[in-house]
Amino acid sequence: MSILENAKQTAQGLFQAGMAKAIAMAPDSWIPGGEPDPLIRERHGHVGRPVSRIDGPLKVSGKAPFAAEFPMEGMVYAALAYSTIAKGRLSSLDTADAEAAPGVVLVMTFRNAPRMQPPPLFLSGAKAAGGDKLPVMQDDRIHWNGQPIALVLAETQEQADHAKSLIRVGYEVEHADIAFAEARDRGTDTAEFMGQPLHDEIGDAEKALQDAAFKIDATYTTPRHNHNPIELHGLTVAWQGDTLRMHDAQQLVAHTAWSMAQVFGLDEKQVVVTSPFVGGGFGSKSMWQHHILAAAGAKLAGRPVRIVLSREGVFRLVGGRSPTEQRVALGADQEGKLTALIHTGVTVKTPHNAMPEPFILPTRSAYAAENVLLDVQKVELDMLGNTFMRAPGEAVGTFALECAMDELAEKLGMDPIELRVRNEPEKDPISGLPFSSRHIVEAYRAGAERFGWSRRNPKPRSVSDGEWLIGMGCATGTYPYYRMPGGAARITLTREGKAIVDIAVHEMGMGTSTVQTQVTADRLGLPMDAITFNYGDSTLPGVIMAGGSQQTAAIGASVIAAHNALIEELLRIAGNDSPLAGLKAKDVGSRNGGLCKLDEPERHETYQSLLARAQRDKVTVEAQPPQPLETMHWSMHSHSAMFCEVKVNKVTGEPRVTRFLGSFDCGRILNPKTATSQFRGGIIMGLGLALMEDTQFDERKGRVMNPSLAEYHVPVHMDVPEIDVIWTDIPDPHAPMGAHGIGEIGITGTGAAVANAIYNATGKRVRDLPITLDKLL
Amino acid sequence: MIPFSYARASDVQDAIAKGALGGTKFLGGGTNLVDLMRETIERPTGLVDVTGLSSEITETRDGGVMIGAAARNTAVTEHPLIRSRYPALTRAIVAGASAQIRNMATVGGNLMQRTRCTYFYDGEGSHCNKRAPGDGCDALSGFNRSHAILGASDACIAVHPSDMCVALTALDAMVHIEGSDGSRSLPIKDFHRLPGDRPDIETMLQPGDLITAIELPASSIAANSTYRKVRDRASYAFALVSVAAALEIENGNVRDVRIALGGVAHKPWRAERAEAALRGKPAGEAAFLAAAEAELAAARTFEGNAFKVELARRTIVSVLTELSGGAV
Numbered sequence A: 001m002s003i004l005e006n007a008k009q010t011a012q013g014l015f016q017a018g019m020a021k022a023i024a025m026a027p028d029s030w031i032p033g034g035e036p037d038p039l040i041r042e043r044h045g046h047v048g049r050p051v052s053r054i055d056g057p058l059k060v061s062g063k064a065p066f067a068a069e070f071p072m073e074g075m076v077y078a079a080l081a082y083s084t085i086a087k088g089r090l091s092s093l094d095t096a097d098a099e100a101a102p103g104v105v106l107v108m109t110f111r112n113a114p115r116m117q118p119p120p121l122f123l124s125g126a127k128a129a130g131g132d133k134l135p136v137m138q139d140d141r142i143h144w145n146g147q148p149i150a151l152v153l154a155e156t157q158e159q160a161d162h163a164k165s166l167i168r169v170g171y172e173v174e175h176a177d178i179a180f181a182e183a184r185d186r187g188t189d190t191a192e193f194m195g196q197p198l199h200d201e202i203g204d205a206e207k208a209l210q211d212a213a214f215k216i217d218a219t220y221t222t223p224r225h226n227h228n229p230i231e232l233h234g235l236t237v238a239w240q241g242d243t244l245r246m247h248d249a250q251q252l253v254a255h256t257a258w259s260m261a262q263v264f265g266l267d268e269k270q271v272v273v274t275s276p277f278v279g280g281g282f283g284s285k286s287m288w289q290h291h292i293l294a295a296a297g298a299k300l301a302g303r304p305v306r307i308v309l310s311r312e313g314v315f316r317l318v319g320g321r322s323p324t325e326q327r328v329a330l331g332a333d334q335e336g337k338l339t340a341l342i343h344t345g346v347t348v349k350t351p352h353n354a355m356p357e358p359f360i361l362p363t364r365s366a367y368a369a370e371n372v373l374l375d376v377q378k379v380e381l382d383m384l385g386n387t388f389m390r391a392p393g394e395a396v397g398t399f400a401l402e403c404a405m406d407e408l409a410e411k412l413g414m415d416p417i418e419l420r421v422r423n424e425p426e427k428d429p430i431s432g433l434p435f436s437s438r439h440i441v442e443a444y445r446a447g448a449e450r451f452g453w454s455r456r457n458p459k460p461r462s463v464s465d466g467e468w469l470i471g472m473g474c475a476t477g478t479y480p481y482y483r484m485p486g487g488a489a490r491i492t493l494t495r496e497g498k499a500i501v502d503i504a505v506h507e508m509g510m511g512t513s514t515v516q517t518q519v520t521a522d523r524l525g526l527p528m529d530a531i532t533f534n535y536g537d538s539t540l541p542g543v544i545m546a547g548g549s550q551q552t553a554a555i556g557a558s559v560i561a562a563h564n565a566l567i568e569e570l571l572r573i574a575g576n577d578s579p580l581a582g583l584k585a586k587d588v589g590s591r592n593g594g595l596c597k598l599d600e601p602e603r604h605e606t607y608q609s610l611l612a613r614a615q616r617d618k619v620t621v622e623a624q625p626p627q628p629l630e631t632m633h634w635s636m637h638s639h640s641a642m643f644c645e646v647k648v649n650k651v652t653g654e655p656r657v658t659r660f661l662g663s664f665d666c667g668r669i670l671n672p673k674t675a676t677s678q679f680r681g682g683i684i685m686g687l688g689l690a691l692m693e694d695t696q697f698d699e700r701k702g703r704v705m706n707p708s709l710a711e712y713h714v715p716v717h718m719d720v721p722e723i724d725v726i727w728t729d730i731p732d733p734h735a736p737m738g739a740h741g742i743g744e745i746g747i748t749g750t751g752a753a754v755a756n757a758i759y760n761a762t763g764k765r766v767r768d769l770p771i772t773l774d775k776l777l
Numbered sequence B: 001m002i003p004f005s006y007a008r009a010s011d012v013q014d015a016i017a018k019g020a021l022g023g024t025k026f027l028g029g030g031t032n033l034v035d036l037m038r039e040t041i042e043r044p045t046g047l048v049d050v051t052g053l054s055s056e057i058t059e060t061r062d063g064g065v066m067i068g069a070a071a072r073n074t075a076v077t078e079h080p081l082i083r084s085r086y087p088a089l090t091r092a093i094v095a096g097a098s099a100q101i102r103n104m105a106t107v108g109g110n111l112m113q114r115t116r117c118t119y120f121y122d123g124e125g126s127h128c129n130k131r132a133p134g135d136g137c138d139a140l141s142g143f144n145r146s147h148a149i150l151g152a153s154d155a156c157i158a159v160h161p162s163d164m165c166v167a168l169t170a171l172d173a174m175v176h177i178e179g180s181d182g183s184r185s186l187p188i189k190d191f192h193r194l195p196g197d198r199p200d201i202e203t204m205l206q207p208g209d210l211i212t213a214i215e216l217p218a219s220s221i222a223a224n225s226t227y228r229k230v231r232d233r234a235s236y237a238f239a240l241v242s243v244a245a246a247l248e249i250e251n252g253n254v255r256d257v258r259i260a261l262g263g264v265a266h267k268p269w270r271a272e273r274a275e276a277a278l279r280g281k282p283a284g285e286a287a288f289l290a291a292a293e294a295e296l297a298a299a300r301t302f303e304g305n306a307f308k309v310e311l312a313r314r315t316i317v318s319v320l321t322e323l324s325g326g327a328v
């Protein structure tokens, strides 16, 4: 970096710091969420009801079209060939047999691929979507084992797959940095996440640790994980005139449209990405090389292309979670008050992405400790760009932190819940901001009661049933409330009293369209069947990602803004004969199918009447919410208390989870039915993280050796016990609807709850995930 | 997948005739073969579908059971003769794969299924002597947590993945084979091979040989048999170690015993040393442990799989203890 740029960055940093301070100090009323969303008070509407998914019938009858199911005239099918070395160049690439194979329309390699710009790297700009920033098929260089080296298009999928197998490749192999431990020993750098160094210090934590009456100091390791949403990454793509049309499986429609436009040198409007249904994303359904290759192939072949990655393909070209090696050291006094909290360690990324697994994030707001040291170091390896995977940072960070708390509780001879309660902070320990809403203690109390925590024998290895040792454990989960810039929504109100909401968001199975229909119905004072919620289309307003569990808040704030604009517009056209004549927007709200004066509800007029009088068929407004300053004014987080019961076989070491309870504090629950599914799904993924998920990355070649669901284990039905979920349902007064997104919190804390239960059952502390039976023998 | 021809065999002779063509393979349920063809690890030029051949399960004249090679795995587990006389076999089969796969898989195909060594499956990116003799073995110093501890060679340390075959091995099953020079039978313990320097040759079948049936001999000991599988998740995972055993105790002494191990070798492993160590001994944990030790003394482990020795020892002892029931 040049001196100039350094100076610029420093200045920017100072400016940002100044801004942050100003926002922190500003009066609440200046901040979005300073005045609670009126919907929080609404207790008799659709919000909070267990409404079944509105897309349920479509899905169970097979009529919901997924990305790879859109038919297109003249469509061809794609197969990809992947490199088998980690670094070097292609010394030969013989595609003659493939080209001559039956049905083959095109074999594309770096030799004939169109010239394209590298994808804009996610987080490098407001609309950037790329999983990494490497140029795609532009030269003979290999950057990771599994990089696509050829795209075959053929009349059928089988022909494409067969032709691909006929491609002959030679390599000039270069030394690749692949091994984590070797790279770590050579030296590490401080990692940055979203432009900020992952480093915090308060006081002198190492010294406080030395002086502490009670302490633990341990290393925890977590392995690589790969994304395995049930729907494979797929895309149907066509060039229609100058327009690139993509039916995609996406959690970033608008970002991807813009990013594809950059790659192909188009105007953003020339790329249309739609994604009505997605079979799971978890952070993986962003923009990867197959998008670019399929579009490039479609361009060269002059035909629409359907590409569906094989399961192996998802392992080869969609990034996963990086391994971590974490140290947690805790010092405490006689009463269990933390005097030192150290959470440091190393993770892995590539030179061409921006995602070090930020495992200290959950620790920042976890506990009141006098002295704190948090730090993430990184090494860069020659591998596929790793990426966001459900609760990146928190999922594995809480494993280390919350196991360490359990270890400390045992040292102190204290109940692990009690230890956590004693270290509840009054304000955010790092930022100093007040919490917007924090009820962990309530969540623990309710969870402990319902789970029967008092029956736990604190002495390890003291309960058994025949061949099985039985144990209980608990842990805290946490995930931030995020709301990112870029929100916008459009509302169209018709003379029939129906409302259409347009917003470029995503339905990956979470229940977004259902829940937002409920919310919008309440907000506009309409029945649910009067609301049409349009989403999953990059041409709709908003640049909103379904990530960071922020979509709920982003939609909420956007629809609030559009609703305010709608009220203004309706008042403008209301005319002097309306009972609303002369009122100010701030005094008016939606109720019973129309508008009324808030403190004089009988001054009411229906939408139909308002539009009829104004002789309008419809009114359309579009608006953007204010910048998300609330996250710089309050410390905003969701929390959970996780309880687990396990049995471990005395003979074989087999660990099996027998009971689980998640007690959540995530603001107001908008729909208990869809929320329960999100919580349970997160917990199940957490059971996988605890007990089995493990990418076998062969450090000799940088190659993933278990790229299939037969060998990459996720929990099967028999691994999943009854999972109980409860919640505080206390609204966050500063969040739209009083709600937090809940897509990720379920996986956090789960790993530690399982590990702590296993310790209680067996007396064995396994600090290395996954906890497989060989570690318990 | 490489293009191939497909034909259905109408009877055994038809199958033998069609199977005699070079490059031809028999097709059972396809749950293993088709996967391997998709990976281009198996590249047959022709498939002869033998699922229309005998799938009958019948009692033999001397009180054993004959199972047609085309019998589906599920059909075997549900058959009353099997359930009552050979409980270890039902338990072994239901411990394997998933209900859907068991519904498709045939007995003949199960016998012939190939290893799950991930380097074997990675035709493009890994070295494997089983795929290409002389190519090298990436598992030796790679991921070998699920690999063999008994009977392996420097050329290959893969394991045979079948659960069913482990039970068949403990139950002294016979494999009936039909080839171009007529029919023959082999005890199942001699049917699969150890890797030696030709890990690509996995069984005693000659090219074109067809498995027609599996025969379970009449056996008094088989009724007191069981199967225990140890794995990384509750279902749908291959055995890390499994034990099939049958035990007969008389006056507190082991009168007769059968033990076979899965997940430990290139073939279902008949634990003859353990059996010999146990016959005539007073049934009890000490003798069971000594028997397990006798078998596992020859174990050779690698970085990832050393735990299997202890796991096998414990599982053998536990299974024998269970079978000895109230007798000890």
Ligand SMILES: Cc1cc2nc3c(=O)[nH]c(=O)nc-3n(C[C@H](O)[C@H](O)[C@H](O)COP(=O)(O)OP(=O)(O)OC[C@H]3O[C@@H](n4cnc5c(N)ncnc54)[C@H](O)[C@@H]3O)c2cc1C
Binding pocket: A710, B025, B026, B027, B028, B029, B030, B031, B032, B033, B034, B035, B050, B069, B070, B095, B096, B097, B098, B101, B104, B105, B106, B107, B108, B109, B110, B111, B112, B113, B161, B162, B163, B164, B209, B210, B211, B212, B236, B237, B238, B239
């Ligand atoms: C995801 C997955 C998980 C699994 N888990 C387990 C498990 O836990 N435990 C377990 O034991 N198994 C497991 N299996 C393997 C399964 O048991 C085998 O795939 C199945 O038994 C093979 O039978 P098939 O009839 O489908 O054989 P095919 O796939 O049709 O054939 C397999 C081989 O047998 C040959 N063959 C078939 N019939 C004959 C015959 N009559 N004579 C000579 N050769 C013949 C074929 O030519 C081929 O080489 C699993 C499989 C999968 C895909």
Ligand code: SF4
Binding pocket: B115, B117, B118, B119, B120, B127, B128, B129, B130, B131, B136, B137, B138, B139, B140, B155, B156, B157, B158, B199
């Ligand atoms: S263990 Fe056997 S199957 Fe596996 S790589 Fe080595 S030779 Fe191949």
